[in-house]
Amino acid sequence: MSEKHEYFYKIANHQHEFDLIHQLNYQTFSEEIPQHQKNEHGKLVDPFHHENTYIICLKESELVGMIAVRDNRPFSLDKKIGEVEQSLPIDVKKLCEIRLLAVKKEHRSGRVFLGLAAFLSKYCLRKGYDATVISGTNRQLKLYKQMGFQPFAHMTGNNEAQFQPMYLTKQTFEESLAGRILQPTIPFLPGPVRVSEKVLDGLRNLPISHRSEVFFENLNKATKILCQLTKSKHVQILLGSGTLANDVIAGQLSLETGKGLILNNGEFGSRLVEQADRLGLNFNVLRKNWGVPFSKEEIKASLTDEIGWIWAVHSETSTGMLNDINLLKEISLENGLNLCLDCISSIGAVDLDLTGVFLASGVSGKAISALTGLSFVFHQHEAKPSPLLPRYIDLGVYFENGSIPFSHSSNLLDALLIALEELSPSTYVNIKETHSYLNRVLSLVGFKITTTENIASPIIITIEIPKDISSLDIGDSLLYQGFQLHYESAYLRERNWIQVACVGDYTTTELERMIQILSKVYRYEMACKFTNLISN
CATH class of the missing domain: 3.90.1150.10 (Aspartate Aminotransferase, domain 1)
Structure with a gap:
């Protein structure tokens, strides 16, 4: 795997980077563009230096390009033309100023400018800016326009160094040369994940009633696939996150006699403990260091005559490990225990067999590659409603009403069904x-x-x-x-x-x-x- 890309970009955060920034600032705006006086130090410290965020381009240890972002008022452009909003042809709520765009002469082929523009666009979108403004040197107006900047107001500066106020929005950037060649951000997240165009099309369908025949048919198709996928007898599809599904499981466990044992070797094991506490469950906890697996001997040693159920996380995302589902099923079967599993991160990622598992949770927005918003509770028994539980977390209420006791989303269901049909x-x-x-x-x-x-x-x-x-x-x-x-x-x-x-x-x-x-x-x-x- 060779490294073809010699440039890389970052936000400056080291003192030696700031020293290089002051040098490039001097070379550009004192020597090349006579905007500032020359000095014997060969450095130019921007008056807003401590308020600037610098996006820089490096080649090895050499600084070859930079741009500064600042949102404190007044902007330098405010001082030149008055409050910039009075001259802008667009309405903005959150504005920043771009300054000090500079690239060394020998690196002005376009790649560095486009790389800075791509980095800048993602930075501004993440910060929630509606638009950004800049004083663009009249020597590089064509370049600024290629990045999506649009002129406004009157020219500033003097005969030796003239500057055009310009603005940039998400739309003008996307329509520019730089925006058209910019690749979308690729997620390497456990959720939400990148979804197919077909799944997105499902979300765009005209919403229909959750009481309609079409909705019921689609729901049945989705539940059938989910049950086949996991070898479960039943599954309820809930409108909510995985936390809701685990609360439903905790609600069912509150109806069980006997004490429980929760296995905790990561962040999501800790969350099961918290959810069990909130529902007032009676349980013990077997804790291990994060990422350390449970042995059969340790689990069996934690069992007492009171223990009637075990609750654990299958894929512990916080550390990136799998707890041994076959071991847990074996121990539960040997000791007559109800096994409950958080399968939120494993369903759709591994071949999952929930035969013999009392209750298990899953979601739509992770490995199944649908959209966040639906969760699942898998069960092998016919659940009965209980007046002891709030209706929204009562599995029996869902079971008796075919997963739709309350309002549901046809769009999320359509997207889920498409994603399930794409699984293989x-x-x-x-x-x-x-x-x-x-x-x-x-x-x-x-x-x-x-x-x-x-x-x-x-x-x-x-x-x-x-x-x-x-x-x-x-x-x-x-x-x-x-x-x-x-x-x-x-x-x-x-x-x-x-x-x-x-x-x-x-x-x-x-x-x-x-x-x-x-x-x-x-x-x-x-x-x-x-x-x-x-x-x-």
């Missing part, structure tokens, strides 16, 4: 092959993977980042360059982890490009860490 045995193979490839290559290039291959869940890979390098900075850098990894959840930030999900029909080019950028950003941050150690 090859889906599991593709996910597993993607996981194996990424696990092997990421390990080879030096990343520390938290979970060994023998217990790994194929849905996701967890990378442990050294504590003195920010996982947020690495994740942000990848996001702004077109690849969205999983890194913003609180439990990941706390541990400085980054995750790469394997659910999606990725091309080899997409996988290679993501690894190249991730490796480049990581190596660069490691080099900066080493340099800082030496200098200190």
Whole structure:
């Protein structure tokens, strides 16, 4: 896997980067464009330096291009033409100013400008800006227009350096040369995931009543596929997230006699404990360190005569491991226990056999590759309504009403049905092959993977980042360059982890490009860490 892309982009966050920025600022706006006086230091510090966010382009350790973003008022352009909103031909709610666009002469082939524009567009969209304004030098107006900037107001500056106020919106960028060649962000998330055009078409259908015959037929088709997919007798499709499905399971467990045992070796095991607490369940907890599997001996040692049920997470997404479903089924069968499973991340990602499982949860928006908004509760028995439970979490109410006791979404159901019909045995193979490839290559290039291959869940890979390098900075850098990894959840930030999900029909080019950028950003941050150690 060769690195064909010599440039990479990031947000400046190291002192040596700021020193290089001051130098390029001087070379561009004092020497090339005589906007500022020359000085003996060869550096020009922008008056808004401490308020600027700098997007920079690097080639190895050389700074070859930059652009600065700032949203504090007044803007520099406010001081030149008055409050810019008074001159803008569009209404805006949240505005930022772009300044200091500079690229070294020998790198002005267009690639650096377009790369900065692509990074900038993703940054501005994430920050929620309606528009951005800039004072564009009249020497590069054609270039600015290729990036989507539109002129407004009057020219500023002097005879030696004239500037045209310009604005950029999401629409003008998308219609520009830069916007037309920009590739959409590729998600490497456990959910929501990239969905097919057919699934999106299902969402665009005209909504129909959840009491209509067509809705009922589609619901029956979806439930039949889900039951076949998991070898379950029954499934209820709920309008809500996986948390709702697990609350429904907790509600059913509150009706059971005897005590429970919850297995907890990750974030989502902890969430089961919390949900059980909130429903007032009587249970013990078997805790292990995150990512450490449970042994048969440990589980059996935790069983007492009071224990009547076990509740566990199958695919523990927080660490990227699979808890052994066959082991749990075996122990439950041997001891006459009701086994409940959180299968939210495993359904659609692995061949799932829920035979003998009392209750299990799933969702539409992860490996099934539908849209977020529907969840499932699988069960083998005929559930009865209970006056002890709120109606919305009473499995019996759903069962007696064919999954539609309340309002439902025909659009989400249409999208789900299309996604289910697109699933095939090859889906599991593709996910597993993607996981194996990424696990092997990421390990080879030096990343520390938290979970060994023998217990790994194929849905996701967890990378442990050294504590003195920010996982947020690495994740942000990848996001702004077109690849969205999983890194913003609180439990990941706390541990400085980054995750790469394997659910999606990725091309080899997409996988290679993501690894190249991730490796480049990581190596660069490691080099900066080493340099800082030496200098200190």
